[in-house]
Amino acid sequence: MRYHEGKQTIGNERNSIETGGMMEQARLIVTPGGNGLLFQLSGSWMLQGGVPDIDEALQRLRAAGVVKLVTFDCAAVSGWDSGLLTWLLALAEYCKEHGIRVDSSGLPAGVDRLLALARAVPARKGAQRTEGKRSLLSDVGNDAIDALRITGEFMDFFGETILALLKMLRGRAVYRRSDLWQIMQDAGVRALPIVSLVSFLVGLILAYVGSIQLQNFGAGIYVADLVGIAMIREMAAIMTGIIMAGRTGASYAAELGSMNVNEEIDAFQTCGFSPMEFLVLPRMLALMLMMPLLAVYADLMGILGGAVVAVAVLDLTWLEYFIQLTKAVSLADFFVGICMAVVFGNIVAVIGCLNGIRCGRNSQAVGMATTSAVVSAIVMIVIASAVLTVIFDVLGI
Amino acid sequence: MEPPADAHITVRNLTMAYGDFIIQRDLNFTINRGDIFIIMGGSGCGKSTLMRHLVGLKAPRAGQVLYGGESYWDSDPAQQHHLKRRFGVMYQSGALWSSMTLAENIALLLEQYTDLGPEQIRRVATLKLALVGLRGFEDFYPAEISGGMQKRAGIARAMALDPEILFFDEPSAGLDPISAKNLDDLILELRESLGTTMVIVTHELASIFAIGSNSVFLDPETKTMITTGNPHTLLKECGNPKVRAFLTRGAA
Structure with missing residues (x-):
């Protein structure tokens, strides 16, 4: 008081x-x-x-x-x-x-x-923006129209990248070889540390979670099958894809977005260079080539992570683990993983570049383009991996 | 109707729009060979948009843009590509490719469109940079030089292939008076020595009178052009109060 x-x-x-x-x-x-x-x-x-x-x-x-x-x-x-x-x-x-x-x-x-x-100066008529009250129905309708438009844009863009790729195969696409090497280095070698860390830990986690269950049945040795098949078929490609979406896809969107803000993309067009061939094609190629290599590397790191658990927790020897692994994994599994990696690389590059090139002409738009590139690439990777898994299952691979 | 013999660019009934929003309609004017043609008008009247239509970045809602006698927007892509090689564009911010040095910015065009060897290309790039007063800056990246230098480097790149027509988007915006004057002198000098047709978007009165030999005046309110002609003649003879107010900074 x-x-x-x-x-x-x-x-x-x-x-x-x-x-x-x-x-x-x-x-x-x-x-x-x-x-x-x-x-x-x-x-x-x-x-x-x-x-x-x-x-x-x-x-x-x-x-x-x-x-x-x-x-x-x-x-x-x-x-x-x-x-x-x-x-x-x-x-x-x-x-x-x-x-x-x-x-x-x-x-x-x-x-x-x-x-x-x-x-x-009298107030300009119609300049004041007052948003009318919108109903749920009109919101849903507008979102649906937007979704359709975005899908259409993506399809357009994807078609153009295919055309550019065909043109390159005929040796008529215009881009700088040195750019391609630079971009490949950025997307490949420079990504090794983070890919190492993440896939080693994913392999370790898979083995650890699996070992607890398998030990109940005295079947600890099958941890090699578990880690090997999971990493090689799916996890390596998915984890690398997600890392690349956050690392490289975002950087493509931000880079092309700021080039758009700075009129650099206009300058390419008026100088007669197709941005599709000059900017998008090398990035798409780089990721489609680098992603499978990174995925193979991630396979190895994941298997290594699994081996550490097998040796430390399950008292297996290194040799036992690797012999069991070679028995469990087939070449087809490896092919499935590589196939996914190529698809994911393509998704990350195309979505990153699309968001960059379609970016608005201000700094806020660059931020939005980057966010959208990462989010949609990750969503698309998960969807594509589900679709591919079903397809491979039906084909019996 | 055939355009006159010395007409370099002819704009016929051009209507420009973003979606449903009309920027300008029914533009009709001719840019002659060797003109320094000024696109002028108040802020927001669509000057830069008109330039984007002229250089083939944006398709018109209606009407035509003719180079010599060829309509740009009615041509097939190969023909458009060929027409594009006849002009160079300097963008407002320079728009130099930021991942390349100044020399590489210029060399890229030469590598693509000429058969010159690397040594010759390097020499041509050095010459173009020297012409705009940037000798010795060949290996600098765009981010390492000042805004005025970026604009000049942008001009050097626009001139890389000795184009027949040079477009400038607000060349003197953001420059101090002396640099702006030097840029005007450079434009005049290039016209005199190379005979290039220049199309300049600007609202700097000093530049308009110093270098302009022909012009078009766009009006944001009626959304069309008011008049076309030599700025000095317009100042003396044009009866339209908007044009007079613009050309005299509102004094008359």
Whole structure:
């Protein structure tokens, strides 16, 4: 209770300083005179201290009946800023709508001119964006139309990349070989550390989770089958795909996006270079070549991770693990994994480049393009892997 | 109707639009060989958009753009590609390819469109950079030089293949008065020595009067062109208050 009282005193003290001391409270007195109203302003009309509500003044105007003229007396105003201006602007707008003349001679010097400046250009019609209330139905409809449009764009773009690829096979596509090497290096060798770490740990986790179950049946040796098949058929490609989506797909979207902002892509077009051949093709090629290699590397790292668990937890020897592994894994499994890696590489490159090239011309759009590239690439990788798994299952591979 | 013999670019009944939003309609004007042609008008009237139509980046809603006698948008892609080689474009920010050095920016075009060997290409690139006052900057990347230098390098790249027509998007925007003046002098000099037709988007009055020999004035409110002709003549003779106000900074 005492504490509460104390707090209140402090609050009061501060209040009294603000109103009585440095800053005098803004006050408004309205007096009728002739066929008009006189607004007597006093104190500090600043945003900081707060100005009287405009509705109060408008209410007085309305209550006064027929008013033809509004005059001001600002002799007692100690200071003003935008607070006074916004208040006056609202009052002036109201007076204009109701045919009331405003005599601004009583206003502080400068206010009149600023007011005139603010009202010099009438508000542009239709420029103010007010979003109408939308229903759930129209939202769903708009989203569906958007989804269709985006799918169409993706199909267009994918078709163009195929055309560019065919043109390259006929040796007629225009791109820089040195760019291709650079991009391949970026997407390949430079990705090795993170691919090593992630796939080693994925192999380790798979083996560890599996070993707990398998040990119950005394079948610990089958951990080699589990890790080998899972890594080689699916996990290596998926994990590498997701890493590349976050690492390389995002960088493609951001790079091409900022090139678009900087008109560099326009410059390619007017110089007669097709951005599709010059920018997208090398990136797509690089990822389609590098992804399978990375996936093979990830296979090895995953198997190694599994081996560590097999040796440390299950007391197998290295040799036992590898012999069991070679018995379990077939060449077909390896082929499935490679096939997935090529598809995922293509998905990451195409989606990254598409988002970059279709990017808007501001910095926010580059950020959105990057986000969208990563998210849609990961979604597409998961969907594609499901579809491919079903296809391979039906084919019996 | 055949365009006049010395007409380099003819614009006929051009209507430009983004989606449903019309930018400008019914544009008709002719750019003659050797003209320094100014596209002028207030902010937001579609000057840069008009340039994008002229250089083949954006297809018109209606109408034609003719180079010599050939309509760009009615040509097949191979023909368009051929027409594109006849002009160079300097973009507002320079739009140099940021992953290449200045010399490589120029060399890329020469490698693609000429049979020159690497040594000769290097020499041509050095010459083009020297012409715009950037000698010794061959191995700099665009990010390492100032905005004004990037613009000049952009001009050097636009000139790489000795085009018949050079387009400039706001060449002096963001430059100090001296650099802007030097750029104007450079444009004049290039026109004198090479006879290149220049098309310049600008609203810098000083430039307009210093170098312009022909112009078109776009109006954002009526969404069409008001007039076309030599800026000096327009100043003297054009009765339209909007054009007069623009050319005199609102003084008349």
